[in-house]
Amino acid sequence: MKSFFWHSLLLLAVTLVASTVSAQQRINVVVQYPGLQQNDTTLQYSQPTRLSQVLDDAIAPLNPQQLAQINWSRARLGSDTLNQQFAEKRQQVTDQLAGLADFWQQRGRHKYRAGADYLRRQLNDLRYFPAFYMGIELDRTRTVLQQNPLLSVADGNTFYLRLAAGLPPVRDLGLDAKSTAAADTQAFALAPNGDIAQVPTGLYNRNQTPQCYAHRVSNPLHNKYTGQCATPVTLAPVHLLHIHALAEDYKKLNSNIAEILKFAIGDAQ
Numbered sequence: 001m002k003s004f005f006w007h008s009l010l011l012l013a014v015t016l017v018a019s020t021v022s023a024q025q026r027i028n029v030v031v032q033y034p035g036l037q038q039n040d041t042t043l044q045y046s047q048p049t050r051l052s053q054v055l056d057d058a059i060a061p062l063n064p065q066q067l068a069q070i071n072w073s074r075a076r077l078g079s080d081t082l083n084q085q086f087a088e089k090r091q092q093v094t095d096q097l098a099g100l101a102d103f104w105q106q107r108g109r110h111k112y113r114a115g116a117d118y119l120r121r122q123l124n125d126l127r128y129f130p131a132f133y134m135g136i137e138l139d140r141t142r143t144v145l146q147q148n149p150l151l152s153v154a155d156g157n158t159f160y161l162r163l164a165a166g167l168p169p170v171r172d173l174g175l176d177a178k179s180t181a182a183a184d185t186q187a188f189a190l191a192p193n194g195d196i197a198q199v200p201t202g203l204y205n206r207n208q209t210p211q212c213y214a215h216r217v218s219n220p221l222h223n224k225y226t227g228q229c230a231t232p233v234t235l236a237p238v239h240l241l242h243i244h245a246l247a248e249d250y251k252k253l254n255s256n257i258a259e260i261l262k263f264a265i266g267d268a269q
Helices: 002-025 051-059 064-069 080-106 110-125 138-143 253-261
Strands: 027-032 041-045 076-079 126-128 158-162 186-190 196-200 211-214 224-228 264-267
Touching: 027 051, 041 051, 051 138, 051 158, 076 080, 080 110, 080 158, 080 253, 110 126, 110 253, 186 253, 196 253
Parallel strands: 027 158
Antiparallel strands: 027 041, 076 158, 126 264, 186 196, 196 211, 211 224
16 A cells, blocks of 8 residues: 555656646747738647747648738747847847937037937837847748757747738838938948848948848847858948947947847837
8 A cells, every 4th residue: 555655656746747847848939920911829839849830830820812922031030038138138229329328418419419319219119029030931941950940948938920921111220321420431231131231331432342240040139240241232221320429338339239120120109
């Protein structure tokens, strides 16, 4: 009888541990379908799941017409953990812009102060979708292992998948190119896949090759310098702060702003 009791107790403990582990591995994927006239849905998985499986489940309720309308270059995959990290970085950048505005206000440089204030308000007014993957090729997730990551709690408990229709909205980002506070020798180009290019725009350097900074799935909030851009940059330039408007402690501010703006999906609602 005593042996049976201890055996039952051990079996119960093993069951509870297994149940706890399973609960810890469970992930949710919230799928959004902007422009497709389809209600958001939540997919649930009891264990880590490949992106290809999530995509197949996400498009399963769509009819052929809706499926044909998806602009896969606009597809994005993020998570609650990434959202939190992004919110912290955006707060740091807006705090820096507020500090820079105060710096120039105290020195009577009101145009530089106005430029920093304008960018701070813009960062606060935009809507964002931070993402590990920006632009998803459905077929490649099925055939290329590197394009088919395993979604697990290591990257978040809830993932967010955005499958949008049509072309992205035209966004007027950055400063007016004619503003005294705006950089006049370089601008930033923000690619749909998250890559960023610094594009020479001055009279003396406009024929130089842009410098590229690649979006990284492993660290999407910080782009990696990859040298001169391999292909011509034809995206609309985003003008940020003039080099003279960047005080000594703010030299990297423009790059940080660009790494925020690349996730923008529209104006706040």
